[in-house]
Amino acid sequence: MEKRVIGIDVGGTNLRGALVGPDGKIINRMKVASDADQGIEAVIDNLVRLIKNIGGGEDVSAVGFGIPGIIDFKAGIITQAPNICNVNNYPIRENLRARLGDAVPVIIENDANCAAVGEWWMGAGKDVGSLVIITLGTGVGGGIVLDGKLWRGADGMGGEVGHMTIYPDGAKCNCGNYGCLESYSSATAIRRMVKEVLSDSSSQTALGELVEDEDPGRIPEAVMKAALEGDRAALGIWEQFGTALGIGMASLVNILNVEMIVIGGGVSQAWEMFIDRVLAELKRRALRAPAERVKVMKSVLGDDEGIIGAAYLALNVGKEL
Amino acid sequence: MEKRVIGIDVGGTNLRGALVGPDGKIINRMKVASDADQGIEAVIDNLVRLIKNIGGGEDVSAVGFGIPGIIDFKAGIITQAPNICNVNNYPIRENLRARLGDAVPVIIENDANCAAVGEWWMGAGKDVGSLVIITLGTGVGGGIVLDGKLWRGADGMGGEVGHMTIYPDGAKCNCGNYGCLESYSSATAIRRMVKEVLSDSSSQTALGELVEDEDPGRIPEAVMKAALEGDRAALGIWEQFGTALGIGMASLVNILNVEMIVIGGGVSQAWEMFIDRVLAELKRRALRAPAERVKVMKSVLGDDEGIIGAAYLALNVGKEL
Numbered sequence: 209m210e211k212r213v214i215g216i217d218v219g220g221t222n223l224r225g226a227l228v229g230p231d232g233k234i235i236n237r238m239k240v241a242s243d244a245d246q247g248i249e250a251v252i253d254n255l256v257r258l259i260k261n262i263g264g265g266e267d268v269s270a271v272g273f274g275i276p277g278i279i280d281f282k283a284g285i286i287t288q289a290p291n292i293c294n295v296n297n298y299p300i301r302e303n304l305r306a307r308l309g310d311a312v313p314v315i316i317e318n319d320a321n322c323a324a325v326g327e328w329w330m331g332a333g334k335d336v337g338s339l340v341i342i343t344l345g346t347g348v349g350g351g352i353v354l355d356g357k358l359w360r361g362a363d364g365m366g367g368e369v370g371h372m373t374i375y376p377d378g379a380k381c382n383c384g385n386y387g388c389l390e391s392y393s394s395a396t397a398i399r400r401m402v403k404e405v406l407s408d409s410s411s412q413t414a415l416g417e418l419v420e421d422e423d424p425g426r427i428p429e430a431v432m433k434a435a436l437e438g439d440r441a442a443l444g445i446w447e448q449f450g451t452a453l454g455i456g457m458a459s460l461v462n463i464l465n466v467e468m469i470v471i472g473g474g475v476s477q478a479w480e481m482f483i484d485r486v487l488a489e490l491k492r493r494a495l496r497a498p499a500e501r502v503k504v505m506k507s508v509l510g511d512d513e514g515i516i517g518a519a520y521l522a523l524n525v526g527k528e529l
Numbered sequence: 530m531e532k533r534v535i536g537i538d539v540g541g542t543n544l545r546g547a548l549v550g551p552d553g554k555i556i557n558r559m560k561v562a563s564d565a566d567q568g569i570e571a572v573i574d575n576l577v578r579l580i581k582n583i584g585g586g587e588d589v590s591a592v593g594f595g596i597p598g599i600i601d602f603k604a605g606i607i608t609q610a611p612n613i614c615n616v617n618n619y620p621i622r623e624n625l626r627a628r629l630g631d632a633v634p635v636i637i638e639n640d641a642n643c644a645a646v647g648e649w650w651m652g653a654g655k656d657v658g659s660l661v662i663i664t665l666g667t668g669v670g671g672g673i674v675l676d677g678k679l680w681r682g683a684d685g686m687g688g689e690v691g692h693m694t695i696y697p698d699g700a701k702c703n704c705g706n707y708g709c710l711e712s713y714s715s716a717t718a719i720r721r722m723v724k725e726v727l728s729d730s731s732s733q734t735a736l737g738e739l740v741e742d743e744d745p746g747r748i749p750e751a752v753m754k755a756a757l758e759g760d761r762a763a764l765g766i767w768e769q770f771g772t773a774l775g776i777g778m779a780s781l782v783n784i785l786n787v788e789m790i791v792i793g794g795g796v797s798q799a800w801e802m803f804i805d806r807v808l809a810e811l812k813r814r815a816l817r818a819p820a821e822r823v824k825v826m827k828s829v830l831g832d833d834e835g836i837i838g839a840a841y842l843a844l845n846v847g848k849e850l
Contacts, residue, residue, distance in 0.1 A: 278818065287818075337683075338682075338683060350784075352784075352785075354675065354680055359675060359785070360786075361659075361785060361786025361787065361819065362658075362659060362786050362787060362788045362819070362822050363786055363818050363819060363822055364786075365783075365786040365816060365818050365819045366784070366785055366786040367784070367786075368783045368784065368786070368816060368819075369783070369784055371780075371783040371815075371816055372780040372783060372784060373695075373776050373779060373780050373814055374694075374697065375697065376695065376696065376772075376776050383816060384813075385779070385813065385814040385815075386814075451697075455694050455697050458694060458706070459692075459693040459694050459780065460784070462686075462689045462690070462692040462693060463671075463673075463687070463688065463689065463690055463693060463781070463784065464673075464680070464682060464687055465681075465682025465683050465684055465685075465686040465687040465688075465689070466682065466683060467683045492705075492706070493694055493706040493707075494692075494706075495686060495689060495692055495704060497599065497608075497684050497686050498682065498683070498684060498686045498689075501683050501684055
């Protein structure tokens with residue numbers, strides 16, 4: 209029988225998984241709440257149930273997990289995951305094996321790395337050998353595939369493109385640095401910029417009204433709506449967002465000369481708000497040959513890229529990837 | 530008999546080469562003038578003579594060339610080399626084979642890429658799997674080795690770390706961009722900064738005197754001398770130099786999580802002038818785990834790193850590197 213695997217995207221709110229065939233097609237998908245507020249053991253219970261339900265009694269040859277955090281993929285340990293019960297050095301592979309049995313190999317990987325692999329395998333990058341993915345969400349994540357192989361870095365921390373310095377004296381980032389890409393091109397950055405606009409009494413904007421009642425995670429959508437209605441402050445925020453992203457992408461292109469940059473994550477839905485600025489900065493700042501070579505693409509798999517990437521790693525367990 | 534190869538560093542002024550054993554040891558070395566002002570055919574003549582003299586009748590299994598320019602290593606073509614007779618799309622491998630015979634494989638590679646491979650094989654990085662080299666000279670070059678393999682990029686342009694944007698509104702770079710690393714941390718940048726200091730009549734400095742009669746390539750040395758004598762303008766120039774380099778290195782560490790960054794090139798001789806600033810910026814800006822991991826080293830092989838790297842590529846001709 210053909211080899212089937214399960215890919216799982218572990219989030220702070222939901223656990224989303226799918227049974228995936230060797231052709232990368234999703235056969236069956238499911239989603240359950242993470243219950244992360246009830247502790248890591250509750251999350252593990254939910255993961256085990258999810259895996260059993262997705263598998264539905266069928267033979268599954270391996271399970272891959274994409275996890276938001278610092279992952280030691282060789283040891284099978286979550287080194288640090290602030291968004292998953294804030295665990296440190298948690299031996300998730302061992303604990304899952306104790307529940308699932310030794311017969312099913314367990315692979316864990318950082319979620320943005322899974323997204324990079326997913327887009328390279330079945331998404332925007334399926335015809336290229338090298339790409340960088342930049343995921344624009346609450347923060348800015350990233351993953352790097354070179355010659356069809358994930359570049360994890362020496363400590364699994366490779367691809368943290370959200371923490372490139374864009375403006376050395378810029379806004380303070382959560383990581384402690386100043387002027388990171390994440391401080392300009394994330395949902396968190398948009399919230400900061402909205403606050404700055406609103407604290408300036410001279411600016412005329414409808415943002416206050418729009419943003420007031422919004423869930424913080426929905427601020428980018430509100431600012432997009434305002435920009436589409438011609439609100440100048442909102443347009444200015446997207447200009448800052450796109451400029452910083454373009455500067456960062458030009459540096460990435462000059463450093464890595466990759467064939468593609470994929471832009472994913474929830475805020476990539478606002479594509480039309482920033483892409484012109486991104487491409488203008490890229491053209492202005494990157495060296496000619498690599499700038500002409502690189503394709504800039506919106507994520508094709510969207511929310512599924514992590515699941516598909518985790519499934520790819522599960523399918524290729526034991527191979528050096 | 531043991532396999533021996535020749536590694537050659539092709540420069541605009543000199544051609545330097547060596548016979549190298551499989552252990553990376555130099556058996557015999559020579560240097561001749563490039564005569565680049567007499568055209569590319571004169572350079573080829575000199576290369577052929579150099580190779581015959583170094584080989585001295587012994588069997589040589591391959592020859593590797595490190596060339597300053599954009600290299601298509603697969604096709605064996607110099608795409609662009611402003612410093613070598615300004616050639617474009619020059620089929621150097623074919624032309625050398627016509628002169629040397631088909632029996633001896635010819636490998637060409639960008640000079641900074643050779644430096645990266647040389648330091649990884651026999652120099653500062655001989656115990657690590659991944660490194661970035663940054664070569665500080667007239668410009669700033671670079672090369673990337675990941676998992677013991679040169680990352681060339683899609684067009685052989687990978688590793689152009691000198692053209693990361695450090696200050697988006699900074700000094701104009703030769704590449705057309707603004708605020709590149711090369712605009713702050715190269716001999717050319719030092720010359721610009723000296724001129725800026727001298728054009729400011731309020732600054733008290735001995736730089737004018739020191740710099741006046743100097744060969745432009747020796748300006749960094751003169752500025753170092755002035756700094757060592759306590760000249761505040763000179764100290765300020767090195768501070769700018771080191772700050773920009775540290776900002777760039779922090780971004781590289783966050784993007785690639787490599788085990789080592791090697792600093793080479795002629796201006797790295799001024800190590801003590803900038804290294805404290807570099808390490809301070811790195812500590813301040815890079816994420817904790819990759820910052821603690823990365824070793825920052827001065828080039829060990831110095832001028833020989835390109836020769837040794839070219840020899841390594843020659844020794845491994847046919848393997849995927």
